[in-house]
Amino acid sequence: MKNNHTETILSNGLKVLLKEIHTAPIISSWVWYRVGSRDEVQGRTGISHWVEHMQFKGTPHFPANILDKAISREGGSWNAFTYIDWTAYFETMPADKIDLALRLESDRMSNSRFEPDEVASERTVIMSEREGHENEPLFQLGEAVQQTAFRVHPYHHEVIGDMADLRTMTREDLYNHYRAFYLPNNAVMAVAGDFDTQTMLARIRELFEPIPAGEEPARLARPEPSQNGEVRLSVEGPGATSYVQVCYRFPVASHPDFFPLSVLDSLLAGPSNLNMFSGGISNKTSRLYRALVDKEYVVSVHGGAQATVDPFLYTITMTIHPRRKPEEALAALDQEIQRVREEKVSKEEIARAIKQARALFAYGSENITNQGFWMGYAEMFANYNWFETYLDKLSAVTAKDVQRVAHEYFKPQRRVVGTYIPAEGRRA
Amino acid sequence: MTMQKANSSLPGPNDIYREVLPNGVTVLTRSNFNSPSVVVSGYFDAGALFDPDEKLGLADFVTSALMRGTKQRTFDQIYQELESVGASLGFNTGVHKSGFNGRSLAEDLPLLLRLLSEALTAPTFPKTEMEKLRAQLLTGLAIRAEDTSDMASMVFDGILFKGHPYSRPEDGHPETVTKISRAELAKFHRGHYGPRGLVLAIVGAVKPEEAVRQVKRALGGWQVKGQKEAPALPPLKLLKKTVSKHHRIPGKSQSDLIIGTTGPMRRDPEFMAASVGNNILGQFGMMGRIGDVVREKSGLAYYAYSSLSAGLGPGSWEVNAGVNPQSVKKAWDLIVDELKRFVQEGVTADELADTKANFVGRLPISLESNGGVASALLNIERHDLGLDYYQRYEGLVNEVDREAVLNTARKFIDPDKLAIAVAGP
Numbered sequence: 001m002k003n004n005h006t007e008t009i010l011s012n013g014l015k016v017l018l019k020e021i022h023t024a025p026i027i028s029s030w031v032w033y034r035v036g037s038r039d040e041v042q043g044r045t046g047i048s049h050w051v052e053h054m055q056f057k058g059t060p061h062f063p064a065n066i067l068d069k070a071i072s073r074e075g076g077s078w079n080a081f082t083y084i085d086w087t088a089y090f091e092t093m094p095a096d097k098i099d100l101a102l103r104l105e106s107d108r109m110s111n112s113r114f115e116p117d118e119v120a121s122e123r124t125v126i127m128s129e130r131e132g133h134e135n136e137p138l139f140q141l142g143e144a145v146q147q148t149a150f151r152v153h154p155y156h157h158e159v160i161g162d163m164a165d166l167r168t169m170t171r172e173d174l175y176n177h178y179r180a181f182y183l184p185n186n187a188v189m190a191v192a193g194d195f196d197t198q199t200m201l202a203r204i205r206e207l208f209e210p211i212p213a214g215e216e217p218a219r220l221a222r223p224e225p226s227q228n229g230e231v232r233l234s235v236e237g238p239g240a241t242s243y244v245q246v247c248y249r250f251p252v253a254s255h256p257d258f259f260p261l262s263v264l265d266s267l268l269a270g271p272s273n274l275n276m277f278s279g280g281i282s283n284k285t286s287r288l289y290r291a292l293v294d295k296e297y298v299v300s301v302h303g304g305a306q307a308t309v310d311p312f313l314y315t316i317t318m319t320i321h322p323r324r325k326p327e328e329a330l331a332a333l334d335q336e337i338q339r340v341r342e343e344k345v346s347k348e349e350i351a352r353a354i355k356q357a358r359a360l361f362a363y364g365s366e367n368i369t370n371q372g373f374w375m376g377y378a379e380m381f382a383n384y385n386w387f388e389t390y391l392d393k394l395s396a397v398t399a400k401d402v403q404r405v406a407h408e409y410f411k412p413q414r415r416v417v418g419t420y421i422p423a424e425g426r427r428a
Numbered sequence: 429m430t431m432q433k434a435n436s437s438l439p440g441p442n443d444i445y446r447e448v449l450p451n452g453v454t455v456l457t458r459s460n461f462n463s464p465s466v467v468v469s470g471y472f473d474a475g476a477l478f479d480p481d482e483k484l485g486l487a488d489f490v491t492s493a494l495m496r497g498t499k500q501r502t503f504d505q506i507y508q509e510l511e512s513v514g515a516s517l518g519f520n521t522g523v524h525k526s527g528f529n530g531r532s533l534a535e536d537l538p539l540l541l542r543l544l545s546e547a548l549t550a551p552t553f554p555k556t557e558m559e560k561l562r563a564q565l566l567t568g569l570a571i572r573a574e575d576t577s578d579m580a581s582m583v584f585d586g587i588l589f590k591g592h593p594y595s596r597p598e599d600g601h602p603e604t605v606t607k608i609s610r611a612e613l614a615k616f617h618r619g620h621y622g623p624r625g626l627v628l629a630i631v632g633a634v635k636p637e638e639a640v641r642q643v644k645r646a647l648g649g650w651q652v653k654g655q656k657e658a659p660a661l662p663p664l665k666l667l668k669k670t671v672s673k674h675h676r677i678p679g680k681s682q683s684d685l686i687i688g689t690t691g692p693m694r695r696d697p698e699f700m701a702a703s704v705g706n707n708i709l710g711q712f713g714m715m716g717r718i719g720d721v722v723r724e725k726s727g728l729a730y731y732a733y734s735s736l737s738a739g740l741g742p743g744s745w746e747v748n749a750g751v752n753p754q755s756v757k758k759a760w761d762l763i764v765d766e767l768k769r770f771v772q773e774g775v776t777a778d779e780l781a782d783t784k785a786n787f788v789g790r791l792p793i794s795l796e797s798n799g800g801v802a803s804a805l806l807n808i809e810r811h812d813l814g815l816d817y818y819q820r821y822e823g824l825v826n827e828v829d830r831e832a833v834l835n836t837a838r839k840f841i842d843p844d845k846l847a848i849a850v851a852g853p
Contacts, residue, residue: 023462024437024796056714064724068713073782075789094789121727129730132750134681135576238679239574241567270511278797279531281516284507294504299564322567352512359514359533362465367797423679 005375005384006197012213013185016204017375017384019192021368027193028092028372029101031109032380034188035181036085037159038310039220044169046161047177049082050126054174055089056080057118059111062104064118074100077369081276082159085309086380092369095194099203105189106207109182119171127167130160137237137420138245138317144235145245145418149313153224183214190375193368224311232417239422242320244329247416248409250314253307254382259393260401261305261314261409266353267345267402268336269303269316275364276373281356288316291336296321297329307381313416314409326419340406344399354394361391437792439801440819444808445636449648451623456805457630457639460798466534466632467798468517468544469806471527473625473658476598478616482607485600489565489608490616491519491526494547496557503557506543515540519547521598524658524740525625525810531798534633541646548621549650553613562605569602576677576851577750580684583675584849588690588744592664622652629805631798661741666690672848683753683852687763688746689841694738694811698839700824701832702736702745707783708775708833709766710734710747717770718747721762728755728762740810745840753853760848768843774834787825791818 005019036048058064071078076093078101091101133139143158150156189208191200227249251257265272270283283289283302292298298318305314318329364370378387439458446456476487495517496503510517515532517540532540572578582597589595599605626647630639667689692698710718715733722732732749747767751759794800795818808817 023460024792026793026796065720069782072713073785073789075786075791075793077790077793092793094792097789121724124727125723125730128682128728128750128752131681131752132730137574238677240570241574271514279516281511281514282507282518283511285504285511290504294560296560296563299567319567319571321563322570323563355512356514359465362463362533363531366460366463366465366799369793369796 006201007384008201010184010205010209012209012211014208015188015379016201017188017190017379018197018200019371019375020195020197021192021371022194024368025095025194026092026368027095027098027191027195028090028369029098029105030088030090030190030372030376031105032086032088032188032190032376033181034085034186034380035087035217036083037157037161038084038154039181039217040154040157040161041220043165044173044177045157045165046126046159047165047169047173048087049159049161050122050166050169051174051178052080052082052087053122053126054114054118054178055108055112057115057122058113059107060113061107061111067104070100070104076101084155084159084312088376090369090372092372098195102203102207106211109184109187109208110211112178114171114175114178116171119174123166126160127163130163130166133160137239137241137243137422140235140237141243141245141418141420144233145247145416146313148231148233148418149247149249149416150224152222153310154220154222155224155310155312181217183217184208184211185213186217188376188379190372190379192372192375227414230412230415230417232419234419234421236421236423240424241322241422242326243420244318244320244326245418246316246330246333247313249311249414250305250409251311252309252381254386257405257409258307260397260405262357262394263350263353263397264340264402264406265303265305265314266356267349268340269301271353271356271360272304273360274307275360275370276377277367277370278360278364280360287336287340288333292318292329292332295332297324297332309381330417334412337410341403341410345402347399350397350399350402354391357394358391438795438818439804441815444805444815445640446815447640449623449644451648451650452626453623453643453647453650454627454809455630455640455643456628456809457634457636458801458805459633459635460631460801461633463798464534464633465798466532466537466630466634467802468530468537468540468628468630469528469799469802470626470628471525471806471810472548472621472627473524474526474616474620475522475524476596477523477593477658478620478656479596479600481596482604483612484596484604485565485598486608486612486616487526488521488599489561489605490613491521492561492565493553493558493613494519494551496561497552497554498546499550499552500546503554506547509539510543513539517543517547523594523598529799537634537639538642541642545646545650548626548647551617553610555610558610558613565599565605566602569599569605572599574677576680576682576684579675579677579851580686580849583673583851584686584688584746584847585744587671587673587847587849588667588688589664592662594741619654619656622655623647623650624655627806627809629802631801631805664690664742667845667847670844670846670848673850675849675851676853677851678853680753680852682750683756683850685749685751685756685759686746686849687760687767687846688744689846691736691743691745691840692738692836693740693742696738698836699738701828701836702738702840704780704783704787704825704828705770705775705833705837706734706736706745707786708779709770712779712783712786717766718763721766722749722759726758726762728752728759732759756850756852764843764846767841767846771837771841771843774830774837777830780828780830780833784825784828788822791821
């Protein structure tokens with residue numbers, strides 16, 4: 001089994017990562033664009049996600065009703081994701097059918113039509129998608145917390161966008177966004193699976209190299225100013241259950257502190273699972289579970305960081321116990337945060353976090369789609385080496401590092417606390 | 429890539445090992461040394477079918493409690509062992525069967541099987557843990573009451589399976605879960621848990637003989653006298669006319685709509701034709717014909733699809749859509765029109781060919797992870813499909829013709845006798 005990957009930059013700037021994996025007759029092909037909600041101004045929030053939807057609406061060569069059937073007919077699975085920093089498209093296909101995916105992706109890198117009637121019907125589809133999100137108390141709370149945490153930086157708004165902008169954006173807005181960001185020199189292609197590297201690279205060159213490079217997209221440069229004092233907010237809505245979200249400011253994934261913080265996350269809230277196509281593990285012996293769930297302040301607690309381009313958030317989400325008040329849970333949380341900032345963690349806890357990460361990596365490597373995912377994903381915020389050396393970097397973390405980052409990043413003055421207050425009030 | 433290589437990657441008698449232990453435990457295993465991990469999944473005969481009406485949620489409470497303390501270990505000790513090695517193990521409850529899913533690095537398989545065995549054979553239902561768990565279950569039910577999708581589904585089952593055990597939610601109701609005592613949990617476990625009917629699938633970086641040896645060590649000695657047989661299912665009364673119900677959940681932005689009918693059992697001869705037909709109706713490409721009409725052409729919904737749930741008893745064949753509360757009737761009419769067209773005209777030769785290619789082509793992808801293979805092995809065992817099922821699959825799919833799809837659609841779907849549930853404002 002050959003698992004080394006190759007990296008090539010085509011003459012038009014498209015970066016291509018290839019990894020042969022010959023365990024099953026499957027290939028997963030990914031195209032990643034450096035465009036997400038961070039590239040959106042007010043009035044056009046949600047535009048990157050909407051463009052992603054329009055990428056399924058056809059080109060002259062692959063009209064809409066042909067496109068969605070073509071992949072399915074060959075037994076492929078495909079999807080796309082828009083995130084704050086990037087937009088990604090993948091097809092996982094039987095190995096002998098991958099050419100269709102390559103042709104499709106090269107075609108829609110520059111030839112999507114954005115027909116006005118398709119834009120119109122997609123407008124209401126996305127509004128419906130947003131309404132589905134709005135049904136969820138945790139979406140309501142998360143949106144409010146995020147917009148409070150980022151007053152200046154475009155991480156301010158949700159990827160789905162604001163309803164006001166979904167109603168008013170035009171076909172021209174969408175098409176211009178597409179043309180500005182969907183460029184080979186703003187993209188990374190990652191292919192993993194059952195192929196020969198030289199043959200695959202030759203085919204990718206043939207299909208993608210004729211697409212001309214474009215002007216490097218302009219980026220918004222609006223760093224978030226430092227926060228000087230805790231901010232609290234509340235959201236009211238239907239239901240009988242209260243939730244609290246506490247967000248601390250975290251560094252970018254390429255920052256050296258990201259690794260001790262990952263260890264800290266693991267022991268505070270259970271390890272975050274960064275795999276997109278593989279489940280995580282439970283967190284019932286994490287410090288926060290023991291302090292909050294076992295002691296019946298909350299019925300569940302989760303924490304997680306995300307790997308981002310600009311500094312983002314570490315979010316702790318608590319579902320409050322029906323007999324408790326949100327303030328009581330927050331006070332119990334604060335005691336644990338205080339403890340980790342003041343007391344050194346044990347070597348055993350660190351070793352445990354590393355073993356957990358090793359297991360999650362092994363689960364993620366079972367599936368070829370997830371391996372294709374990682375090659376491109378890591379490129380979006382660092383590079384593939386970040387992923388390949390992740391366990392080594394985690395293994396180098398010391399108890400002193402963990403305490404230092406706990407002290408630095410878990411400051412009460414630099415957090416946002418949001419509470420969801422249910423209309424039915426407390427049951428007890 | 430040749431077809432031969434594609435076929436040889438599918439599980440079959442050549443690489444699935446199956447053994448029934450003397451105490452009745454069935455083990456299926458298939459090796460995969462491509463990743464150093466292993467999956468353990470399985471099921472056993474202790475589903476919600478056994479629940480008395482007034483104690484609905486009992487079987488689910490028991491499965492949720494299995495890892496909250498055993499004769500050998502406390503709740504915290506169990507999870508300390510599991511989580512320290514990055515392993516996971518969880519139980520779930522179905523109507524007929526309950527089940528479990530676990531995974532670990534291959535080196536930790538003995539630990540995973542030992543914890544599984546302790547949870548299945550020796551739970552102690554500690555009092556304080558049971559009360560903590562009850563509060564968590566009740567919070568889950570309070571959240572369910574606000575979830576338009578969960579509530580539409582519950583209302584739908586209530587209409588379609590009226591008077592039948594399938595109408596009941598496995599997780600019960602707040603008033604029934606409140607009444608379940610610790611003694612009842614222990615009694616349910618004593619009466620229904622045992623080696624008979626216990627099936628395990630182990631897939632990953634372990635040799636078959638080693639996997640079976642480890643299962644024997646963990647569960648081979650388990651004996652239970654008087655393990656109860658599952659009650660027989662009463663006959664299902666089919667709907668005589670369309671019945672609809674709107675469950676109000678104030679303050680929501682979106683309503684969930686479910687329109688459907690009774691579907692085949694997994695072992696029914698029509699299953700494959702129904703499955704192919706369903707794919708055309710509401711799965712293929714962007715959610716099939718339903719997606720085309722409700723989402724692509726009308727822009728009414730982000731999701732609108734059909735699904736078939738075929739199990740040991742009669743299943744459901746349903747269309748689900750999440751729509752603006754103002755658009756419920758419009759989506760409803762479009763969906764019923766599509767169902768009418770489906771039973772009047774059937775499917776085209778092109779649609780049929782597309783779906784057949786889709787079914788055959790996607791199979792290796794659904795089987796690429798250890799979890800995917802474990803589900804496939806359990807599917808084979810539960811429905812007695814034969815160890816060569818996935819190798820015969822292409823032939824079974826290709827046997828389905830347009831007439832079979834049409835006849836099956838007409839047998840199960842009567843557009844004048846539908847169950848329709850809406851949950852939302």
